[in-house]
Amino acid sequence: MGTDERERDTRPRIRLDQPRPARRKLLPDYDPEAFGRLSERIARFLGTGRFIVWMTVLIIAWVAWNIFAPSSLRFDTYPFIFLTLMLSLQASYAAPLILLAQNRQDDRDRVNLEQDRKQNERSIADTEYLSREVAALRIGLGEVATRDWIRSELQDLLKELEEQQRTAVFPADSERRRDVDDR
Numbered sequence: 001m002g003t004d005e006r007e008r009d010t011r012p013r014i015r016l017d018q019p020r021p022a023r024r025k026l027l028p029d030y031d032p033e034a035f036g037r038l039s040e041r042i043a044r045f046l047g048t049g050r051f052i053v054w055m056t057v058l059i060i061a062w063v064a065w066n067i068f069a070p071s072s073l074r075f076d077t078y079p080f081i082f083l084t085l086m087l088s089l090q091a092s093y094a095a096p097l098i099l100l101a102q103n104r105q106d107d108r109d110r111v112n113l114e115q116d117r118k119q120n121e122r123s124i125a126d127t128e129y130l131s132r133e134v135a136a137l138r139i140g141l142g143e144v145a146t147r148d149w150i151r152s153e154l155q156d157l158l159k160e161l162e163e164q165q166r167t168a169v170f171p172a173d174s175e176r177r178r179d180v181d182d183r
Helices: 003-010 032-046 049-068 081-142 147-169
Strands: none
Touching: 032 049, 032 081, 049 081
């Protein structure tokens, strides 16, 4: 047995009809859809008046505490550097979350636009089909006797018959014979 044969024997056999065993990952798994939904909820909250009110109340309380509280209980003195750091941290998280929510909304809008475009194409195709069918019916009806046409033809025939009866019952003056000749 050569070295190549020994190496082949020690390696596990890889089969194509069976899935590979799961690899261990260094990073934790997360559901991008769940994260996207959470970011949309946060972005939706950041765009409300309620957020502005709560943020204003928090900042006023923070500043009031650090001005009026006893010196031993103050945690952020006058330039309020820690408050500035907190607001910067909040803004640094809010901006990407808002952008992520906007991207997801753009994707939904793109899908809706594509569906609307396809629906419009189907509607146009249906309209064109129906207009061709109506045109074919009009052409077909052009060769068919309609009720109005038959009525007008019958009225014409009735007038002709009435005229013929009048001429048969009351012949014209030139054709009338005088009773005087018969006497």
